[in-house]
Amino acid sequence: MKLNLKQYVGREQLSVMRQLCHREEGEHFVNTIQRLKNTIAAMPVTGETEGQGDEAMVALHYFSGASDWWIIERDIGCEYDEIPGEQLQAYGFVCLNGWTDCAELGYISIQELIDNHVEIDLYWQPKTLAEVRHSIRKEAA
Secondary structure (H helix, E strand, C coil), X not given: CCECHHHCCCHHHHHHHHHHCCCCCHHHHHHHHHHHHHHXXXXXXXXXXXXXXXXXXXXXXXXXXXXXXXXXXXXXXCCECCCCCCCCEEEEEEECCCCHHHCEEEEEEHHHHHHCXXXXXXXXXXXXXXXXXXXXXXXXX
């Protein structure tokens, strides 16, 4: 099956990434896109990390301004072309407007993020939810 990055990366950001694949740094961006595809394909699906708590791995990070969305789980099957129009939601941790005291776990609509021009972090390295929580507390201090 072919992974459809359009359901995880906004049209503008994906367009720039594809253009950069044909520039001087092309190999870097080809590798970045492949790493992103591999990360998404290997992500746990909804419910698979239940009970892991802060030890759950955060696979993806989205950001816009002072707001961040860290994705732990994704819907199964929605990323493939064979299932057009499926809702793509995820489960993760959200901190809006830098308000760390209000950061919370919950369901996140990836499509809503994309529609609102939220960018995916191309340089994100998976880490535990505990590490993410620690880093935002440290930044807030």
